[in-house]
Amino acid sequence: MGPQRKAAAERPGAxxxxxxxxxxxxxxxxxxxxxxxxxxxxxxxxxxxxxxLYWVDIPGRQLRRMQPGGAVESWAMPSExxxxxxxxGGGFLLGLRDGIWRADAWxxxxxxxxxxxxxxxxxxxxxxxxxxxxxxxxxxxxxPRDARRAELYCxxxxxxxxxxxxxxxxxxxxxxxxxxxxxxxxxxxxxxxxDTGAHVIHAWDWDGEANVMRSHREFQRFxxxxxGWQPGQPGYGGRPDGAALDSAGNYWCAMYEGAxxxxxxxAGECLAEVPVPVxxxxxxxxxGPDLRTLYVTxxxxxxxxxxxxERPWSGHVIAARVEVPGLPVDFVIA
Numbered sequence: 435m436g437p438q439r440k441a442a443a444e445r446p447g448a449x450x451x452x453x454x455x456x457x458x459x460x461x462x463x464x465x466x467x468x469x470x471x472x473x474x475x476x477x478x479x480x481x482x483x484x485x486x487l488y489w490v491d492i493p494g495r496q497l498r499r500m501q502p503g504g505a506v507e508s509w510a511m512p513s514e515x516x517x518x519x520x521x522x523g524g525g526f527l528l529g530l531r532d533g534i535w536r537a538d539a540w541x542x543x544x545x546x547x548x549x550x551x552x553x554x555x556x557x558x559x560x561x562x563x564x565x566x567x568x569x570x571x572x573x574x575x576x577x578p579r580d581a582r583r584a585e586l587y588c589x590x591x592x593x594x595x596x597x598x599x600x601x602x603x604x605x606x607x608x609x610x611x612x613x614x615x616x617x618x619x620x621x622x623x624x625x626x627x628x629d630t631g632a633h634v635i636h637a638w639d640w641d642g643e644a645n646v647m648r649s650h651r652e653f654q655r656f657x658x659x660x661x662g663w664q665p666g667q668p669g670y671g672g673r674p675d676g677a678a679l680d681s682a683g684n685y686w687c688a689m690y691e692g693a694x695x696x697x698x699x700x701a702g703e704c705l706a707e708v709p710v711p712v713x714x715x716x717x718x719x720x721x722g723p724d725l726r727t728l729y730v731t732x733x734x735x736x737x738x739x740x741x742x743x744e745r746p747w748s749g750h751v752i753a754a755r756v757e758v759p760g761l762p763v764d765f766v767i768a
Contacts, residue, residue: 471749573613676717720760
């Protein structure tokens with residue numbers, strides 16, 4: 435079950451090492467999509483029925499939404515929201531500090547759905563989303579970051595899949611520090627999950643119908659941050675944060691502190707490096723009516739003043755147009 439089970443020599447899906455310096459740089463025309471910044475924006479998704487972008491500000495304890503060019507609406511949460519996903523028919527699931535909560539409508543009140551027994555003073559839920567079959571997945575973050583205690587859970591709310599009408603909860607992976615980079619191939623054959631602190635993206639062959647993960651391998655491993663490195667200095671490309679798939683099956687990953695996104699083919703080849711005007715991009719998603727607007731959340735909390743002066747869009751959701759559309763958001767079935 436654990437991501438550590440495969441040795442480096444057994445990575446059939448990993449990209450060849452030493453090729454990143456030859457990757458094409460893809461310059462996009464970025465602009466800020468939000469008028470004010472978040473402390474740490476995350477978990478963006480485009481709601482096709484509402485033509486709205488949703489995302490969270492984790493330390494700000496806010497769920498946010500907006501229509502392009504419109505005002506940003508905010509909903510205060512009782513604790514830090516690590517992730518959010520829409521429910522088919524209306525409402526949302528959210529991963530808060532102590533578990534999974536449900537809202538049946540915007541500003542309609544929150545109800546705890548599944549509480550978890552972890553120490554909520556040191557662990558909370560982080561990256562998460564629905565899979566193509568309507569289950570909700572969410573991973574945790576071990577905030578002291580001194581042990582590999584983060585885990586990945588699948589919460590199945592579909593009728594007939596629970597026990598006595600309760601959600602069916604499965605532990606699907608563990609031995610990480612910061613759960614991130616969750617993505618599912620559209621045909622239900624591959625699952626991706628990143629451990630940001632370890633600078634690793636994992637991949638599994640996945641039987642979506644049976645919800646079985648097999649053949650774990652390291653999809654990508656990145657060079658750790660050099661000792662003494664400071665923002666603005668060369669020598670560090672960032673670490674894998676949130677991710678999204680495009681319609682060709684390519685994996686787009688935000689590289690936190692790296693001021694860039696990376697786009698990988700399903701075979702692990704790095705197709706493009708995409709510079710962004712923020713030092714700490716956190717997660718991409720595809721939106722707009724044609725799913726060709728690339729939205730990226732970002733962070734400004736605890737960043738150096740000089741960096742914020744040089745990169746004033748830090749913390750904003752930024753946007754750019756791309757040629758290949760993304761995949762539509764998956765809805766939770768409940």
